[in-house]
Amino acid sequence: MMKKILVAVTGLLALVAVNFAITRCESQPEAKYIFYFIGDGMGFNHILGTEQYNAAVKGSVEVERLNFSTFATRNFVTNYSVSHPVTDSAAAGTALATGCKTANESIGVDAQGRKLRNLTDVATEQGYMVGLVTNVGINHATPSAFYGHTSDRFGFPKLVDDYIAADVAFIAGSTIMDMKSGPIGSGVEPVTTEQLAERVRNAGILLTLDVEQAAKAEGQRVALVANDKENKHVPYVIDREEGDEHTLLNHTKAAIEYLSREAKDGFFLMVEGGKLDYAAHEQDAVATFYEVNEFASAVDLALAFAEKHPDETLIVVTADHETGGLSLGWDHYEIRMNKLTAQKCSALGVTKRMQQMRAEGKRDWKEYKQLLSDWLGLWSHVEITKEEEQLLKDDFYNIFLKYGPMVDGLYNKNEYLVYHAVQILNRHASLDWTSMYHTALYTPIFVNGVGESKFLECRDQTDIPKTIATIMGGEL
Numbered sequence: 381m382m383k384k385i386l387v388a389v390t391g392l393l394a395l396v397a398v399n400f401a402i403t404r405c406e407s408q409p410e411a412k413y414i415f416y417f418i419g420d421g422m423g424f425n426h427i428l429g430t431e432q433y434n435a436a437v438k439g440s441v442e443v444e445r446l447n448f449s450t451f452a453t454r455n456f457v458t459n460y461s462v463s464h465p466v467t468d469s470a471a472a473g474t475a476l477a478t479g480c481k482t483a484n485e486s487i488g489v490d491a492q493g494r495k496l497r498n499l500t501d502v503a504t505e506q507g508y509m510v511g512l513v514t515n516v517g518i519n520h521a522t523p524s525a526f527y528g529h530t531s532d533r534f535g536f537p538k539l540v541d542d543y544i545a546a547d548v549a550f551i552a553g554s555t556i557m558d559m560k561s562g563p564i565g566s567g568v569e570p571v572t573t574e575q576l577a578e579r580v581r582n583a584g585i586l587l588t589l590d591v592e593q594a595a596k597a598e599g600q601r602v603a604l605v606a607n608d609k610e611n612k613h614v615p616y617v618i619d620r621e622e623g624d625e626h627t628l629l630n631h632t633k634a635a636i637e638y639l640s641r642e643a644k645d646g647f648f649l650m651v652e653g654g655k656l657d658y659a660a661h662e663q664d665a666v667a668t669f670y671e672v673n674e675f676a677s678a679v680d681l682a683l684a685f686a687e688k689h690p691d692e693t694l695i696v697v698t699a700d701h702e703t704g705g706l707s708l709g710w711d712h713y714e715i716r717m718n719k720l721t722a723q724k725c726s727a728l729g730v731t732k733r734m735q736q737m738r739a740e741g742k743r744d745w746k747e748y749k750q751l752l753s754d755w756l757g758l759w760s761h762v763e764i765t766k767e768e769e770q771l772l773k774d775d776f777y778n779i780f781l782k783y784g785p786m787v788d789g790l791y792n793k794n795e796y797l798v799y800h801a802v803q804i805l806n807r808h809a810s811l812d813w814t815s816m817y818h819t820a821l822y823t824p825i826f827v828n829g830v831g832e833s834k835f836l837e838c839r840d841q842t843d844i845p846k847t848i849a850t851i852m853g854g855e856l
């Protein structure tokens with residue numbers, strides 16, 4: 381009797397399971413190709429500021445709209461985390477990948493540490509091939525939210541293991557981020573980028589530094605990085621040297637070529653403009669605008685793809701949070717973006733050049749003044765007051781020459797002299813920054829293509845991936 385009941389129950393369970401499976405797959409994907417662009421730290425003013433800057437370069441005081449900012453479907457969402465009113469990229473990445481809010485520093489798990497389903501899972505179930513592109517580390521917060529599960533966003537080796545175990549066909553970025561040893565007694569052993577790269581190769585994944593090889597690879601998973609030896613990021617767009625092929629644009633191009641060929645039933649491609657956030661943490665407006673422009677040219681690739689695949693493509697452009705509290709126009713209805721057009725490298729680039737000069741034994745203020753003039757346009761392009769020059773001179777004699785403290789921009793450190801020079805320059809343009817970190821400002825969404833009107837319902841950033849999952853015919 382007992383046996384009979386057991387058989388009946390098992391049979392029923394099997395039936396339920398089959399039915400469940402059928403219900404899950406019943407929904408056909410609405411869009412065959414889905415692009416998900418995330419500008420890390422890209423608030424409304426980073427976009428508008430770039431549009432004003434681009435106009436200023438051409439001598440206009442108006443705006444030159446970026447491709448995505450004119451998409452017909454536009455909306456904005458909240459982005460706070462469970463633990464903080466202001467999110468970090470881990471919690472925001474998790475929200476954008478899983479549709480669940482979590483605590484800052486958590487990736488792919490909820491605030492209690494429970495594993496969450498993500499868009500990679502849904503995409504795979506629904507027959508899509510998955511690609512992830514960033515211009516920071518492939519195991520940095522945003523990309524790893526699409527495959528990883530940990531309460532510690534800095535546990536980079538664990539995130540590499542999660543990546544290996546996930547169904548991510550193509551991944552591209554600057555590097556694989558390493559882990560330094562923890563404090564004595566913590567038991568945390570250092571793991572180098574080279575060792576992590578070896579781990580990826582041993583898993584049978586083609587890890588390559590060759591963009592073309594990555595684009596043309598057939599029948600195998602690909603990890604494309606600019607550097608597999610050390611934890612080193614690609615330079616800012618504004619500092620890029622001629623011929624450097626490791627760019628967000630080229631990596632996105634390679635991903636599209638690979639996925640168009642390899643994916644039989646459509647693909648899901650996430651592209652993160654990660655260095656945008658770095659530049660904003662350093663409160664470097666011009667470097668930020670260059671990053672936004674590069675991000676927009678990656679969106680151009682998706683638009684060109686959509687032209688060839690109309691009625692099958694969806695393009696979603698959003699941000700995880702705002703960085704820096706950038707404001708446009710502190711000075712009497714004025715914005716003078718033309719003051720910024722003589723800046724030719726990032727704040728970090730100026731810091732490096734200065735440190736080189738100091739190492740060469742140069743101690744004459746005039747030479748450093750010339751450097752600020754050559755690379756940022758102070759004095760040569762923007763009139764600097766006596767008080768402003770005095771502030772810079774004080775930084776030079778009291779801090780710089782004495783190897784004093786530096787300004788911590790979270791990912792990079794700048795000399796006070798450079799930080800203040802860039803701040804003075806931005807103030808002349810009537811721009812200002814209110815934070816070295818993130819802010820709680822609403823983040824934008826711009827959508828183009830199949831199912832776009834569904835995004836008008838989004839109120840919080842967690843609604844975005846849920847909507848994408850629905851368009852895939854699945855659910856998170």
Ligand SMILES: [Zn+2]
Pocket residue numbers: 421469657658661703818
């Ligand atoms: Zn950040």
